[in-house]
Amino acid sequence: xxxxKLILGAAAIAxxxxxxxxxxxxxxxxxxxxxxxxxxxxxxxxxxxxxxGQVSLGHAGLFGIGAYTxxxxxxxxxxxxxxxxxxxxxxSAVFGALLALPALRVTGPYLAMVTLAxxxxxxxxxxxxxxLTEGPMGITLTKPxxxxxxxxxxxxxxxxxxxxxxxxxxVHRVLHSQLGRAFEALRGSPVASDCMGVSxxxxxxxxxxxxxxxxxLAGSLYAYSxxxxxxxxxxxxxxxxxxxxxxMGGRKTRTGALLGAAIIVMLPKLLDDLQMFRxxxxxxxxxxxxxxxxxxKRGKLTRQAAAVPVxxxxxxxxxxxKLETMTDWRLSIFGLITLFVVYYLQDGxxxxxxxALNLKMKHERDDGGTAxxxxxxxxxxxxxxxxxxNNVLMQFGGLKALNNVxxxxxxxxxxxxxxxxxxxxxxxxxxxxxxxxxxxxxxxxAGRQVNGRTSSDIALSGIARTxxxxxxxxxxxxxxxxxxxxxHSFRSNLVDVALHLPRYxxxxxxxxxxxxxxxxxxxxxxxxxxxxxxxxxxxxxxxxIARALALDPQLLLLDEPAAGLTxxxxxxxxxxxxxxxxxxxxxxxxxxxxxxxxxxCDRVSVLDFGQxxxxxxxxxxxxxxxxxxxxxxxx
Numbered sequence: 001x002x003x004x005k006l007i008l009g010a011a012a013i014a015x016x017x018x019x020x021x022x023x024x025x026x027x028x029x030x031x032x033x034x035x036x037x038x039x040x041x042x043x044x045x046x047x048x049x050x051x052x053g054q055v056s057l058g059h060a061g062l063f064g065i066g067a068y069t070x071x072x073x074x075x076x077x078x079x080x081x082x083x084x085x086x087x088x089x090x091x092s093a094v095f096g097a098l099l100a101l102p103a104l105r106v107t108g109p110y111l112a113m114v115t116l117a118x119x120x121x122x123x124x125x126x127x128x129x130x131x132l133t134e135g136p137m138g139i140t141l142t143k144p145x146x147x148x149x150x151x152x153x154x155x156x157x158x159x160x161x162x163x164x165x166x167x168x169x170x171v172h173r174v175l176h177s178q179l180g181r182a183f184e185a186l187r188g189s190p191v192a193s194d195c196m197g198v199s200x201x202x203x204x205x206x207x208x209x210x211x212x213x214x215x216x217l218a219g220s221l222y223a224y225s226x227x228x229x230x231x232x233x234x235x236x237x238x239x240x241x242x243x244x245x246x247x248m249g250g251r252k253t254r255t256g257a258l259l260g261a262a263i264i265v266m267l268p269k270l271l272d273d274l275q276m277f278r279x280x281x282x283x284x285x286x287x288x289x290x291x292x293x294x295x296x297k298r299g300k301l302t303r304q305a306a307a308v309p310v311x312x313x314x315x316x317x318x319x320x321x322k323l324e325t326m327t328d329w330r331l332s333i334f335g336l337i338t339l340f341v342v343y344y345l346q347d348g349x350x351x352x353x354x355x356a357l358n359l360k361m362k363h364e365r366d367d368g369g370t371a372x373x374x375x376x377x378x379x380x381x382x383x384x385x386x387x388x389x390n391n392v393l394m395q396f397g398g399l400k401a402l403n404n405v406x407x408x409x410x411x412x413x414x415x416x417x418x419x420x421x422x423x424x425x426x427x428x429x430x431x432x433x434x435x436x437x438x439x440x441x442x443x444x445x446a447g448r449q450v451n452g453r454t455s456s457d458i459a460l461s462g463i464a465r466t467x468x469x470x471x472x473x474x475x476x477x478x479x480x481x482x483x484x485x486x487x488h489s490f491r492s493n494l495v496d497v498a499l500h501l502p503r504y505x506x507x508x509x510x511x512x513x514x515x516x517x518x519x520x521x522x523x524x525x526x527x528x529x530x531x532x533x534x535x536x537x538x539x540x541x542x543x544x545i546a547r548a549l550a551l552d553p554q555l556l557l558l559d560e561p562a563a564g565l566t567x568x569x570x571x572x573x574x575x576x577x578x579x580x581x582x583x584x585x586x587x588x589x590x591x592x593x594x595x596x597x598x599x600x601c602d603r604v605s606v607l608d609f610g611q612x613x614x615x616x617x618x619x620x621x622x623x624x625x626x627x628x629x630x631x632x633x634x635x
Contacts, residue, residue, distance in 0.1 A: 019032060042242065046251055051180065051183040063238070064233070069220065168254055179206070186200055187473075189472070245261055295355065385411075386554065393441050411586055418605075419608050460551075468590075472544060477529050483512070
């Protein structure tokens with residue numbers, strides 16, 4: 001975090017701390033306090049929704065678990081604050097894990113239904129377990145004591161602010177570490193994540209548990225803030241409000257979570273007061289118009305994209321002055337505002353402003369590592385068999401994509417795998433990397449059987465790959481993509497990350513230097529801060545290779561790396577592949593460019609309709625009649 005951001009953050013915290021003294025109004029103090037509590041929930045929910053791409057409708061239940069953990073401990077044991085807050089965090093994290101372990105084996109609408117059912121069950125249990133929760137009667141609390149002193153409204157506000165700042169720092173540090181990059185990679189491409197050694201299921205569970213813990217903290221603070229909790233508070237409506245807040249504020253940003261929390265707390269209040277609604281609508285129209293004007297001037301927005309938010313916000317301001325009362329229009333306006341933001345501002349309000357103002361994260365380069373250190377550290381010892389596939393059968397129903405294929409790859413070689421479209425080349429790649437489990441046959445790599453192992457385990461054992469259809473993490477920068485490949489190099493844990501202990505800081509510094517050097521190796525050093533989805537196609541191919549090399553592989557599988565490249569790009573690619581082999585990495589190359597295959601490969605295997613029809617030196621294969629017939633057809 002640079003000095004300017006630090007000063008702005010300190011000023012914002014100071015302003016929030018001074019608010020109760022400047023306001024003196026308990027109602028407004030409680031309102032801002034609620035916004036801060038909701039923001040803590042949204043920090044956690046954004047990890048699940050914004051980063052891993054999962055839709056959770058169970059966070060109101062986790063919020064309620066935190067509240068009732070604190071309330072029950074106070075009711076039954078008169079537990080102090082320093083017991084109730086950690087207990088709420090721990091209990092909610094445990095329930096989050098119990099929910100995540102089975103639920104995260106499904107995705108999309110199925111996951112939403114499972115988490116929704118969880119939230120409903122929690123509400124029913126809270127209502128029925130009268131011996132513990134007092135049931136429909138609810139639990140009444142007082143403001144907590146700290147060091148023997150009963151906190152008043154202002155002092156408790158400061159406690160909530162302290163928890164908000166601590167949560168903000170914790171989440172910021174986690175999401176800017178190797179853990180956050182792993183979470184974000186899951187959304188970009190689960191298949192590529194697994195093939196980078198990042199277990200999709202495991203890190204989804206991690207994300208959900210961290211999110212649940214934050215919901216539990218917020219729930220316990222909410223219990224003390226309201227001084228009364230009942231089952232009806234933690235219902236489906238609250239879950240939907242949390243989800244809308246993340247979407248409206250803007251995912252993958254803590255500013256968006258704070259704004260989203262303010263919207264769901266303040267908007268209903270604004271719609272109760274016509275004068276406040278008019279003021280808010282005018283301010284919103286001015287902000288949107290200014291952002292759009294800057295975006296148009298910088299060429300970041302088209303006129304068509306800019307027209308809808310400007311017209312919509314001006315129309316809202318105009319309508320506010322036409323209304324004489326809010327009573328009949330309150331729900332309709334709330335629904336229209338929500339629909340407008342969700343539909344037209346899909347990156348949320350903060351995302352829209354960032355895109356319009358072209359606010360991008362810049363990566364400062366750390367050249368603490370040498371370029372040589374960035375290259376693979378694969379062992380070059382020996383020249384025997386590195387990989388052996390024996391009688392591999394891959395059957396999809398009645399279709400045999402691979403039919404008893406044998407493949408032997410020697411250390412330090414470049415082994416070509418060619419054949420017409422649909423011959424089974426990419427299927428073989430997927431078998432070798434664990435994406436497909438073969439119907440029959442065995443695959444042995446470096447003396448260990450590959451069959452039955454997960455893609456992430458196989459990747460960590462020394463097999464890296466690129467994909468026929470580029471599988472980059474599009475919303476992440478080129479540098480972050482390579483750092484995902486370097487995930488295996490980190491040994492620091494959540495505590496190291498949260499406290500910024502020396503081990504984590506040293507690892508982060510070293511791996512960033514390696515990532516920059518890998519980008520230099522493939523000629524992308526100047527594009528480190530560019531989002532992967534914005535790179536030209538040829539550069540995306542090179543970025544995939546850099547990311548794969550970050551795994552320190554012994555075996556690199558390149559699936560049609562020259563596809564779609566121009567002649568100069570292909571020439572550059574050939575030099576990179578030769579350097580990779582020179583560093584001791586064995587390569588399996590799938591390619592349709594025969595000049596690339598003939599100039600690079602030591603041996604070539606040919607597949608046709610799932611069967612190996614030829615194998616040998618490139619010149620021998622090129623002259624083989626079966627190969628010629630497979631490519632050109634024959635009588």
